[in-house]
Amino acid sequence: MASTNINLNMTSVENREYRLGTIIGWDGKASDLIKESAYDERSAKKHGGCASKGAGCKLCELQSPLNQETMCSNAIVQCQVGNLTDCALIDHSPIGCSGENSKFNLSMHVGLKRRGKPLQNTLNISTNLKEQDMVFGASEKLRQTIRDAKERFNPKAIFIGMACATAIIGEDIDSIAEEMEPEVGVPIIPLHCEGFRSKHWSTGFDIAFHGVLRQIVNRHPTKKQNDLLNIVALWGTDYFSEMLAPLGLRVNYLLDTASFDEIRQASEAVATATFCDTLGGYMATALEESFGVPQIDAPQPYGIKGTDEWLRAIAKVVGKEKEAEEYIESEHKRIAPKLAELREFFKGKNGIVMTGSAYAHGLISVLSELGIGHDAALVFHHDPIYDGAGKHQDTLKELVETYGDIPHYTVSKTRAFQLPQLLKRAKTDFLLIRHPGLASVAGHLGFPTLTMGDEHIPVGYQGILRIGEMLKGVLSRTKFNQVLKRNVKLPYSDWWLAQDDPFYLTHHPETLNDLPEPRNLKFSKDKESNSENA
Amino acid sequence: MSEALKTKKKSNSISDPRYSCAVGASNTVVGIKGAVPIANCSPGCQLKQTAFLTFENGFQGSIFAGAGNMPSANSTENDIVFGGIKTLDQLIKSTLKVFDGDLYVVLTGCVGGLIGDDVPSLVNEYRDLGYPIVAVDTAGFKGNNLFGHEEVVNAIVDQFVGDYKGERKKGLVNLWFEVPYYNQNWRGDYQELARILRGAGFEVNVLFGPENNGVKDWLRIPEAQFNLVVSPWVGVRNAEHLEKKYGQPFLHIPEIPIGADATAAFIRKVVDFAGIDKEQSEKFIEQENGIYYYYLEHFSEFFVEYWYGMPSEFAITADSAYTLAYTKFLADQIGLIPRKAIITDDPPQKFRKTIEDAFHNISEGVDVEVEFEEDGYLIEKAIKEVDFSSGKPLILASSWEINLANDKGALFFEITPPSSETLIINRSFVGYKGALNLLEKIYGASVGGK
Numbered sequence: 014m015a016s017t018n019i020n021l022n023m024t025s026v027e028n029r030e031y032r033l034g035t036i037i038g039w040d041g042k043a044s045d046l047i048k049e050s051a052y053d054e055r056s057a058k059k060h061g062g063c064a065s066k067g068a069g070c071k072l073c074e075l076q077s078p079l080n081q082e083t084m085c086s087n088a089i090v091q092c093q094v095g096n097l098t099d100c101a102l103i104d105h106s107p108i109g110c111s112g113e114n115s116k117f118n119l120s121m122h123v124g125l126k127r128r129g130k131p132l133q134n135t136l137n138i139s140t141n142l143k144e145q146d147m148v149f150g151a152s153e154k155l156r157q158t159i160r161d162a163k164e165r166f167n168p169k170a171i172f173i174g175m176a177c178a179t180a181i182i183g184e185d186i187d188s189i190a191e192e193m194e195p196e197v198g199v200p201i202i203p204l205h206c207e208g209f210r211s212k213h214w215s216t217g218f219d220i221a222f223h224g225v226l227r228q229i230v231n232r233h234p235t236k237k238q239n240d241l242l243n244i245v246a247l248w249g250t251d252y253f254s255e256m257l258a259p260l261g262l263r264v265n266y267l268l269d270t271a272s273f274d275e276i277r278q279a280s281e282a283v284a285t286a287t288f289c290d291t292l293g294g295y296m297a298t299a300l301e302e303s304f305g306v307p308q309i310d311a312p313q314p315y316g317i318k319g320t321d322e323w324l325r326a327i328a329k330v331v332g333k334e335k336e337a338e339e340y341i342e343s344e345h346k347r348i349a350p351k352l353a354e355l356r357e358f359f360k361g362k363n364g365i366v367m368t369g370s371a372y373a374h375g376l377i378s379v380l381s382e383l384g385i386g387h388d389a390a391l392v393f394h395h396d397p398i399y400d401g402a403g404k405h406q407d408t409l410k411e412l413v414e415t416y417g418d419i420p421h422y423t424v425s426k427t428r429a430f431q432l433p434q435l436l437k438r439a440k441t442d443f444l445l446i447r448h449p450g451l452a453s454v455a456g457h458l459g460f461p462t463l464t465m466g467d468e469h470i471p472v473g474y475q476g477i478l479r480i481g482e483m484l485k486g487v488l489s490r491t492k493f494n495q496v497l498k499r500n501v502k503l504p505y506s507d508w509w510l511a512q513d514d515p516f517y518l519t520h521h522p523e524t525l526n527d528l529p530e531p532r533n534l535k536f537s538k539d540k541e542s543n544s545e546n547a
Numbered sequence: 548m549s550e551a552l553k554t555k556k557k558s559n560s561i562s563d564p565r566y567s568c569a570v571g572a573s574n575t576v577v578g579i580k581g582a583v584p585i586a587n588c589s590p591g592c593q594l595k596q597t598a599f600l601t602f603e604n605g606f607q608g609s610i611f612a613g614a615g616n617m618p619s620a621n622s623t624e625n626d627i628v629f630g631g632i633k634t635l636d637q638l639i640k641s642t643l644k645v646f647d648g649d650l651y652v653v654l655t656g657c658v659g660g661l662i663g664d665d666v667p668s669l670v671n672e673y674r675d676l677g678y679p680i681v682a683v684d685t686a687g688f689k690g691n692n693l694f695g696h697e698e699v700v701n702a703i704v705d706q707f708v709g710d711y712k713g714e715r716k717k718g719l720v721n722l723w724f725e726v727p728y729y730n731q732n733w734r735g736d737y738q739e740l741a742r743i744l745r746g747a748g749f750e751v752n753v754l755f756g757p758e759n760n761g762v763k764d765w766l767r768i769p770e771a772q773f774n775l776v777v778s779p780w781v782g783v784r785n786a787e788h789l790e791k792k793y794g795q796p797f798l799h800i801p802e803i804p805i806g807a808d809a810t811a812a813f814i815r816k817v818v819d820f821a822g823i824d825k826e827q828s829e830k831f832i833e834q835e836n837g838i839y840y841y842y843l844e845h846f847s848e849f850f851v852e853y854w855y856g857m858p859s860e861f862a863i864t865a866d867s868a869y870t871l872a873y874t875k876f877l878a879d880q881i882g883l884i885p886r887k888a889i890i891t892d893d894p895p896q897k898f899r900k901t902i903e904d905a906f907h908n909i910s911e912g913v914d915v916e917v918e919f920e921e922d923g924y925l926i927e928k929a930i931k932e933v934d935f936s937s938g939k940p941l942i943l944a945s946s947w948e949i950n951l952a953n954d955k956g957a958l959f960f961e962i963t964p965p966s967s968e969t970l971i972i973n974r975s976f977v978g979y980k981g982a983l984n985l986l987e988k989i990y991g992a993s994v995g996g997k
Contacts, residue, residue: 077641078640079618081616081618081619082586082597082614083594084590085592088595106687107657107687108564108567109595109596109692110687111561115563115965116599118946138561138562140559141561142559143559143688157558162560177589177622177657178657178658178661178688181662208589208591209589209623449614450594453615504611504646509645518645528640531676531677532649535707535709
């Protein structure tokens with residue numbers, strides 16, 4: 014370790030856009046984005062080396078005057094530390110910020126079932142702030158809610174999530190957390206996750222991890238569990254255990270559905286890996302830098318090559334290279350006939366992936382293995398580097414070098430209005446989407462979508478077959494989408510639908526000076542009634 | 548009164564929420580055909596509202612410029628520091644360019660409210676140019692999504708519908724009823740109530756949902772003879788506003804009618820108020836009664852002869868409208884015993900007495916003390932402590948109560964947000980048709996020895 018990039022002494026996290034150079038608008042060839050991202054330069058910097066001056070500093074980013082419903086860091090924190098079995102999360106906010114808790118409760122139920130844990134609800138509580146709290150401050154209410162959380166849930170830790178309103182009025186959640194800790198007798202963990210804070214919600218993952226790293230993960234473990242591997246994940250089905258059993262490893266999933274003790278033992282694990290470098294980079298890097306738990310520097314476990322190398326890298330850490338090779342060989346053999354069958358089925362088919370960045374790279378690898386073409390892809394953000402900055406963690410480069418370039422590679426944060434253009438210029442038979450809001454528009458345009466509700470489905474060798482089987486069903490749903498396309502109108506103007514460039518508004522800012530003539534039914538109605546009177 | 552609610556500490560906390568905040572009224576806009584909400588809020592605000600009101604609420608889905616299509620400012624740190632007006636201006640311009648709307652409603656959330664952006668002035672500029680655009684302050688700390696709904700309605704009336712000097716048309720009624728998306732059966736319920744009013748001889752101005760004709764129906768509001776508010780409290784503020792603005796009278800009927808008895812009484816009340824000819828409405832009532840009891844007689848055979856564990860007692864927790872309507876129907880028409888009724892939508896104090904009285908007189912010989920509580924933790928505790936006397940109880944509640952209902956061995960249905968184990972396409976539990984649907988839903992789950 015040349016240097017430490019993550020400072021666990023601070024309560025707040027530096028936004029991804031500052032720490033990693035994350036952008037949410039870009040359009041071009043994937044190979045060009047790789048060049049512009051200058052991963053190696055950035056990696057050298059992260060590892061304390063020198064980069065040539067100016068290189069790898071700032072990526073060109075396309076701004077958009079039109080944005081649409083999207084996610085925030087506060088919601089991400091809720092879906093992370095709000096989904097622990099024995100820790101409570103306080104939303105220090107008006108009640109609307111807790112609107113998605115019910116959805117995360119459903120995720121929790123599904124996740125618990127997948128992991129074989131007993132069913133329970135999330136331990137959530139809101140300070141439920143009102144107008145007078147905005148004027149007089151809400152600290153007393155927060156203290157009361159901390160006491161309520163303790164009484165209601167008797168949790169092992171209490172998180173406090175900051176919201177836009179409480180951040181603007183300057184609530185000092187750090188001091189209150191510190192002050193109240195002795196009274197309630199469990200860690201109180203302030204999280205600076207107000208929604209406006211970062212331009213991309215994925216900063217929220219880092220904020221959640223930062224909190225547990227600071228106040229839950231055991232700083233001085235007395236033992237090492239050499240058969241325990243941390244997997245930074247969400248709620249996905251436990252496919253990792255079957256892949257890691259041949260290496261004699263057990264999985265410690267972080268964070269969703271985990272308990273306080275499972276998080277605490279993260280520092281005892283032999284290493285940390287993840288299903289998505291976007292998600293897991295911060296946690297894995299901090300565990301490496303500050304707790305001495307190495308992270309796996311390998312391509313992500315998608316597609317044959319990625320999975321091979323991922324397994325080999327883990328095997329190396331635990332000294333099970335021989336077992337890994339045997340497993341890899343037997344798996345290659347096992348999936349070959351089915352894979353050949355699927356490749357035959359998907360001959361000539363094309364698909365577009367629309368998800369967060371590193372996960373998209375994994376999914377496109379899987380499509381490639383199935384012989385599915387990928388002219389275009391949409392990622393909601395691009396991190397030119399991840400916190401790990403490992404030699405083998407340049408996921409976009411890995412993708413393009415292994416499976417070929419992507420001519421229409423678009424970075425855009427859930428801007429549904431761009432879909433007509435994105436889908437016009439690329440060949441596609443279906444879309445693979447994660448995050449709500451886009452599938453419906455694609456559906457109106459006639460394309461079937463596979464929403465990745467269980468994010469572990471594409472993982473590993475079997476993941477390729479799982480995706481293949483699912484896509485067969487998805488393709489047959491085209492019939493439904495064609496019915497929709499013929500009969501349902503999108504909310505967009507003819508002018509917009511006639512455009513070809515998804516970033517037309519960005520490339521032609523002058524166009525906003527030329528607004529359409531007002532169409533106001535009020536005036537036509539007034540005219541009507543005037544003429545009637547006349 | 549529930550022990551759980553009696554021992555309640557003086558606390559503001561809410562666990563397991565049953566409503567969202569004012570900015571969720573973007574969905575009231577989505578309920579009007581051709582209307583486009585413009586969310587002047589942070590990223591995350593609208594996704595959370597969509598999650599709560601449309602997704603985790605029977606997976607109703609959205610339409611047109613709702614959900615993922617909704618324009619949103621997605622305020623950044625920069626907007627907080629330097630003001631968000633420029634960002635909003637760009638958003639409005641690009642929305643006018645890219646969207647094909649008949650009405651645009653700018654909803655400002657917490658951020659705009661706190662940093663003091665002058666949104667009305669900006670929106671006025673566009674209105675002066677002729678664009679049909681409205682600004683409304685829906686900061687989340689000002690109230691819940693029901694408050695927001697009423698704010699949006701008044702803002703559209705004031706800033707879009709505007710002044711009116713013309714005549715009012717006898718027999719034309721504006722229907723102010725359930726809150727779009729929040730009341731999970733709203734689409735079907737609007738259709739059934741409109742069908743009933745038309746059958747009784749009215750011309751119905753349907754302002755939300757599948758039978759709304761878009762904003763031109765909103766422009767007709769002042770032409771109506773009167774406003775009909777069918778809700779324990781939501782919409783009364785709008786009717787009062789319309790009375791002041793247009794001198795238009797209103798009739799407030801707190802209870803949504805379910806079943807033939809209640810619906811006939813409802814029709815007669817409205818007809819009396821309007822003073823329209825009774826011949827058609829009486830003929831309609833007779834005809835609908837005939838159909839209703841034709842079905843009910845068939846159903847009664849199952850009801851009296853099936854002996855595999857049907858519920859006899861029930862607990863219910865939802866907003867005032869559904870809690871009152873369902874309790875009334877089940878207690879008064881079916882003879883289910885209400886053991887617990889908890890209202891979750893925080894009705895203004897001035898309506899609470901009327902609501903309580905309605906529960907005391909819910910049916911001859913039946914009295915239930917309704918309770919008002921918004922904190923899910925306490926609601927769950929109060930239902931948990933109900934000692935159902937025998938057999939399988941019926942629990943009508945939200946998905947927060949699933950585990951609790953399982954523990955009680957109850958027959959369980961979601962009727963209020965969040966509802967994440969229910970899919971709603973087209974259903975209604977009100978009026979004539981809806982009553983039969985409700986029976987089918989409840990007792991359908993009893994067959995097969997369940």
